[in-house]
Amino acid sequence: MKALYEKPKTFIDTPTHFCPGCGHGIVLRLIAEIIDAWGIRGKTIGLAPVGCAVLAYNYLDIDMCEAAHGRPPAVATGIKRVHPDHVVFAYQGDGDLAAIGTAEIIHAANRGENITFIFVNNAVYGMTNGQMAPTTLVGQKTATTPSGRDSINYGHPIRVCELLSVLGGSSYLERVSLSSPENVRKTKKALEKGFKTQIEKRGFSLIEILSPCPIYWRMDANEAMRHIDEEMSKTFPLGVVKDWTQ
Amino acid sequence: MNSCLPTDITERIILAGFGGQGMMLLGKLIAQAAMIDGKKVTYFPSYGTEVRGGTAVYHLIISNNEIFSPIIEEADTLIVMNQPSYQKFKGMLKAGGLLLLNTSMIKSDNFPDAKIYEVPATEIASKLGNVLVSNIVMLGAYLAIKKLFSPNLILEQLQGMLKAKKGNLFAINKQALERGLHLIESIHHPYVR
Amino acid sequence: MKQLMTGNEAAAEAAIVAGCRYYYGYPITPQNELINYMSMRMPQIGGSFIQAESEIAAINMVYGSAAAGARAMTSSSSPGISLKQEGISYLAGSELPCVIVNIQRGGPGLGDISASQADYFQAVKGGGHGDYHTIVLAPSSVQEMADLVYDAFDLADKYRNPVMILGDAQIGQLMEPMEFHKRPKKNLPQKTWSLTGAEGRKRNIVKSFYPVKGQLEEFNAHLQRKYKAIEEHEVRYETVNTHKADIVLVAYGTSARVCADVVRKSRQLEFKVGLIRPITLWPFPKEIIRKISEKVQCILTVEMSAGQMVEDVRLAVEGKCPVHFYGRTGGGVPTSTQVIKKIVEVVPDNLANTLLQLAEVR
Numbered sequence: 001m002k003a004l005y006e007k008p009k010t011f012i013d014t015p016t017h018f019c020p021g022c023g024h025g026i027v028l029r030l031i032a033e034i035i036d037a038w039g040i041r042g043k044t045i046g047l048a049p050v051g052c053a054v055l056a057y058n059y060l061d062i063d064m065c066e067a068a069h070g071r072p073p074a075v076a077t078g079i080k081r082v083h084p085d086h087v088v089f090a091y092q093g094d095g096d097l098a099a100i101g102t103a104e105i106i107h108a109a110n111r112g113e114n115i116t117f118i119f120v121n122n123a124v125y126g127m128t129n130g131q132m133a134p135t136t137l138v139g140q141k142t143a144t145t146p147s148g149r150d151s152i153n154y155g156h157p158i159r160v161c162e163l164l165s166v167l168g169g170s171s172y173l174e175r176v177s178l179s180s181p182e183n184v185r186k187t188k189k190a191l192e193k194g195f196k197t198q199i200e201k202r203g204f205s206l207i208e209i210l211s212p213c214p215i216y217w218r219m220d221a222n223e224a225m226r227h228i229d230e231e232m233s234k235t236f237p238l239g240v241v242k243d244w245t246q
Numbered sequence: 247m248n249s250c251l252p253t254d255i256t257e258r259i260i261l262a263g264f265g266g267q268g269m270m271l272l273g274k275l276i277a278q279a280a281m282i283d284g285k286k287v288t289y290f291p292s293y294g295t296e297v298r299g300g301t302a303v304y305h306l307i308i309s310n311n312e313i314f315s316p317i318i319e320e321a322d323t324l325i326v327m328n329q330p331s332y333q334k335f336k337g338m339l340k341a342g343g344l345l346l347l348n349t350s351m352i353k354s355d356n357f358p359d360a361k362i363y364e365v366p367a368t369e370i371a372s373k374l375g376n377v378l379v380s381n382i383v384m385l386g387a388y389l390a391i392k393k394l395f396s397p398n399l400i401l402e403q404l405q406g407m408l409k410a411k412k413g414n415l416f417a418i419n420k421q422a423l424e425r426g427l428h429l430i431e432s433i434h435h436p437y438v439r
Numbered sequence: 440m441k442q443l444m445t446g447n448e449a450a451a452e453a454a455i456v457a458g459c460r461y462y463y464g465y466p467i468t469p470q471n472e473l474i475n476y477m478s479m480r481m482p483q484i485g486g487s488f489i490q491a492e493s494e495i496a497a498i499n500m501v502y503g504s505a506a507a508g509a510r511a512m513t514s515s516s517s518p519g520i521s522l523k524q525e526g527i528s529y530l531a532g533s534e535l536p537c538v539i540v541n542i543q544r545g546g547p548g549l550g551d552i553s554a555s556q557a558d559y560f561q562a563v564k565g566g567g568h569g570d571y572h573t574i575v576l577a578p579s580s581v582q583e584m585a586d587l588v589y590d591a592f593d594l595a596d597k598y599r600n601p602v603m604i605l606g607d608a609q610i611g612q613l614m615e616p617m618e619f620h621k622r623p624k625k626n627l628p629q630k631t632w633s634l635t636g637a638e639g640r641k642r643n644i645v646k647s648f649y650p651v652k653g654q655l656e657e658f659n660a661h662l663q664r665k666y667k668a669i670e671e672h673e674v675r676y677e678t679v680n681t682h683k684a685d686i687v688l689v690a691y692g693t694s695a696r697v698c699a700d701v702v703r704k705s706r707q708l709e710f711k712v713g714l715i716r717p718i719t720l721w722p723f724p725k726e727i728i729r730k731i732s733e734k735v736q737c738i739l740t741v742e743m744s745a746g747q748m749v750e751d752v753r754l755a756v757e758g759k760c761p762v763h764f765y766g767r768t769g770g771g772v773p774t775s776t777q778v779i780k781k782i783v784e785v786v787p788d789n790l791a792n793t794l795l796q797l798a799e800v801r
Binding site: 251274277278281286287288290291292312314315316319416 | 441442443553609612613616618660693699703772774775776
Binding site: 054055077 | 461463487489491492493495496499500501502503504505506507508509511525528529635636637638639642643644645646647648650708754
């Protein structure tokens with residue numbers, strides 16, 4: 001009998017620490033599927049950030065490295081320089097990548113480091129109880145913007161793909177979402193494109209994934225998915241932001 | 247080697263000038279010659295925040311014995327290329343020490359108790375066609391006075407350093423060294439106060 | 440063959456001789472000769488040089504290359520080393536071998552660019568957060584800078600621990616004749632823990648995160664056992680004239696050179712001055728200091744700080760003799776005359792006065 005749906009071999013069979021309705025599990029599974037399908041487990045090295053995805057190494061059966069908060073682009077650079085023919089990816093959240101690690105991601109992109117960045121944007125700090133993230137929407141209530149983010153005091157949501165697109169070193173930048181099965185399939189395609197960019201040595205790639213956080217968005221899972229489509233995608237339009245791989 | 251450094255003698259040289267006057271190279275040439283000659287050497291730069299202009303000062307110690315602190319408290323020799331350096335460092339020269347002045351840029355004053363040699367190094371270098379070799383003119387003068395090493399040892403160092411560069415830089419440096427040497431050899435008695 | 444090199448350049452070339460092919464740095468005076476040298480040399484030998492966007496990025500690049508199993512180094516000076524402390528704590532917590540060079544300058548804050556030893560506490564007491572130690576080596580000459588940088592890589596690999604070279608602006612910029620010695624290859628453990636891709640083996644994880652209750656305490660106990668082994672086996676120091684000394688000076692690096700001069704000047708006197716020069720600042724040579732403290736009138740610690748190492752000297756001495764301190768701060772380097780004056784001040788022995796005349800000895 002042919003199995004139609006299986007757990008990827010690279011995806012470790014263990015309960016995750018993610019909250020119900022969280023998008024991280026989907027993204028990690030997609031990465032595992034690609035590693036299996038392409039047979040690259042033995043030459044892939046991943047980086048886990050600080051934040052909700054800190055335990056990513058508990059779920060992926062590959063060599064993995066922790067990095068200090070915001071520093072995955074620098075650590076990944078150090079790894080990639082030693083193993084230029086390996087597939088190196090960094091898995092980062094919005095606080096990690098777009099707040100404390102802003103300098104590191106900008107300069108990794110600007111150097112054109114041949115690394116794939118997987119940027120999970122859920123517009124909130126989940127691990128620390130739902131504070132404002134650099135990508136929190138204007139008006140969004142969080143633990144540190146109790147009456148909603150107002151741009152006069154708290155600034156504007158940072159559009160990472162657009163920000164990095166002006167740098168000469170960035171090659172492939174795409175924003176996708178997890179809001180529907182169709183969008184999840186597109187996310188997988190985008191991740192494949194990111195890894196392919198690296199394997200073909202075409203330089204820096206970053207896939208930004210709009211991902212639900214029902215707990216700190218104070219919504220149920222369905223509402224959270226609708227919120228991505230109806231609200232989040234207005235601030236963070238989906239699509240390929242830059243493609244210099246041709 | 248033509249080493250003239252007797253046993254148990256230590257030569258402490260302070261070199262000072264504008265940043266860009268080539269004091270670094272002047273000291274390095276002496277230091278390398280001393281090293282090749284088997285001496286103990288320390289060479290310590292002490293520069294300010296300016297890359298050009300400002301005062302650059304270098305402490306160079308050559309000895310037959312172990313050298314402890316590379317910082318000179320009292321110099322046997324002071325080689326100064328400009329007025330501010332002279333004002334700033336003349337107090338560090340020991341009584342009866344050697345004072346080499348670039349008189350193109352320094353007005354000599356009533357400095358007491360030193361063997362003073364006046365070398366118009368900048369003028370000589372300009373006449374040779376490159377003001378940048380004023381440091382080498384000074385080096386020639388110093389070698390003629392202290393006779394620590396043969397000028398050929400210095401010329402070998404210079405040749406090694408300049409061989410990668412274009413043009414006949416070596417030729418003009420050699421001329422500068424010779425002018426410095428001859429200038430001193432033509433003065434029989436230093437101006438001693 | 441001997442060559443004239445600055446301490447900074449010697450540190451860089453020694454790292455290359457030791458097999459370091461990954462260097463990441465950020466410009467800061469007085470260690471610029473080191474980063475400049477690496478930018479020139481690394482491409483020549485197929486190594487990797489990155490001028491990082493910050494000291495923080497540089498130390499994390501070191502973290503990455505060390506995790507990938509390579510010999511990696513960064514260098515900086517005091518303010519930059521402060522920035523690296525987060526990374527150093529993670530390196531210690533992930534047990535990654537690497538070498539960090541600190542060419543100390545005056546502080547606090549931006550301070551100045553002249554020689555200082557005011558980062559002693561930061562270097563030997565951990566520096567970042569958590570219960571950890573870096574091995575700290577303090578060279579006092581350009582030759583020793585090269586030798587210690589070479590050894591630092593071996594020590595780092597042997598113990599899976601970051602090693603810091605604690606120099607200062609004087610050692611970094613000083614030029615002295617030096618040479619690179621050939622060394623026998625050490626038997627060092629294989630880096631089976633490193634990240635090379637999990638081809639045909641179980642995956643490796645490099646991390647310092649232990650969220651399950653009890654695991655972190657167990658890991659810390661492991662670290663402490665390792666530190667104890669380092670304290671037992673890796674202490675290095677030099678003693679000069681300590682046999683029959685009336686007073687012993689304790690100083691490292693640049694200060695120790697000044698003190699060695701004082702020892703030399705006192706050789707012909709009845710009043711004997713000795714010197715203990717710690718080469719490893721952590722592990723600290725407390726055993727030898729304690730032993731010698733039982734036989735001398737007193738100890739004088741000389742530092743370019745307001746008094747940091749003197750605390751470790753006092754802990755080692757355990758009150759067996761008085762421990763005095765002479766320090767210069769803010770970029771000042773002590774002179775032998777100043778040290779002699781301090782000796783005369785602290786020694787209740789008239790003989791010490793004869794030393795004062797010696798201050799004139801050159």
